[in-house]
Amino acid sequence: MAPLSVSAPDFEIGRHRARHPAEVLTGCRVTARGDDWATAAMVLPRFATGPDVPLGWLGVAADSAAAQSLGSLFAQGLDVRTVDLRLDAVGPVPSPGTVVTARGDLISSNHRTGLSRIRIHGPDDADIAVGTARFIVVPGSPPSTPSTPTMTGSESTTGGVPLLPSLDEIFGITDAARHENSSVLTAELDPALCNRHGVVHGGLHVSLIDHAMRALVGHSGTHGDPGAPELLDLTLAYQRPLAPRVDGTVLLCATVERRGRRITTVHATLQTSTGRVLTSAQGTFLSAAEDRP
Numbered sequence: 001m002a003p004l005s006v007s008a009p010d011f012e013i014g015r016h017r018a019r020h021p022a023e024v025l026t027g028c029r030v031t032a033r034g035d036d037w038a039t040a041a042m043v044l045p046r047f048a049t050g051p052d053v054p055l056g057w058l059g060v061a062a063d064s065a066a067a068q069s070l071g072s073l074f075a076q077g078l079d080v081r082t083v084d085l086r087l088d089a090v091g092p093v094p095s096p097g098t099v100v101t102a103r104g105d106l107i108s109s110n111h112r113t114g115l116s117r118i119r120i121h122g123p124d125d126a127d128i129a130v131g132t133a134r135f136i137v138v139p140g141s142p143p144s145t146p147s148t149p150t151m152t153g154s155e156s157t158t159g160g161v162p163l164l165p166s167l168d169e170i171f172g173i174t175d176a177a178r179h180e181n182s183s184v185l186t187a188e189l190d191p192a193l194c195n196r197h198g199v200v201h202g203g204l205h206v207s208l209i210d211h212a213m214r215a216l217v218g219h220s221g222t223h224g225d226p227g228a229p230e231l232l233d234l235t236l237a238y239q240r241p242l243a244p245r246v247d248g249t250v251l252l253c254a255t256v257e258r259r260g261r262r263i264t265t266v267h268a269t270l271q272t273s274t275g276r277v278l279t280s281a282q283g284t285f286l287s288a289a290e291d292r293p
Ligand SMILES: CC(C)(COP(=O)(O)OP(=O)(O)OC[C@H]1O[C@@H](n2cnc3c(N)ncnc32)[C@H](O)[C@@H]1OP(=O)(O)O)[C@@H](O)C(=O)NCCC(=O)NCCSC(=O)Cc1ccccc1
Pocket: 063, 064, 067, 068, 080, 081, 082, 083, 136, 199, 200, 201, 202, 203, 238, 239, 240, 241, 242, 243
């Protein structure tokens, strides 16, 4: 078994300021920025119970790096909101303790929208995922002191590996109804996860949706669980902001659209208890079962 140690000596979490409570939770930090690119890094945690790190946990790094690649807009006093985000898995998520880096490169932008390319890699440049994120440009608001989140689990470490509660606990999942082809998780998100506008980081939508889909189609594990289906890609459409203080309890609904011999496609929504869809998503999983002709 590989040693559980931080494997990128140039990433020290304390050297970089957290810009968002989601970054505090996940231990993600924006590590470098240019006019049209940015990088964000995180040390993969170990969860108190459950599997190793699912791809969706890297959503905060992906969304942050992609958003910060629009740095020239921020310099004009503008801000951005994620409209859609796609991740395609191209390699395994490394084991806990490994540093992963997401790089966002601006493809195009104007005064209305921006599009960024995402690449997530581990040590030795091994690719984990690629993707894109589309942003809408909105008026910026004056800088203020970010709220201090109460969830600082990622900063407790065991031998260099951040130790976090289970994903169910992190997302306040209080109830789960599972059927063969559909499931509903009830989540009460900690309002401390919101930014100063009261909304949840787009990268955490990726983590929530991934968690909901895996709860339906199989375990979240990628290591030592050969029976788990493998997430190939995930596409999210951000329809309305997630504001836990306003929305209260939210539902994570997942439905299997088609279960093929090898490929299972899943649709999921993040919605309020009154059925107002905040985010919708599509995921593709590859079955771990033997290929058949
Ligand atoms: C803005 C747009 C994407 C599209 O615009 P449009 O087509 O013009 O949308 P429209 O105006 O028609 O509104 C649609 C519905 O939304 C509602 N609503 C709108 N605004 C607010 C509000 N402020 N508060 C409350 N609700 C609001 C509005 O009432 C309406 O509801 P209704 O239909 O009447 O019931 C919108 O769909 C949206 O906000 N999606 C969620 C985006 C999102 O949360 N992304 C992730 C976080 S960003 C991030 O993390 C990136 C980052 C990372 C790191 C660092 C920096 C940045």
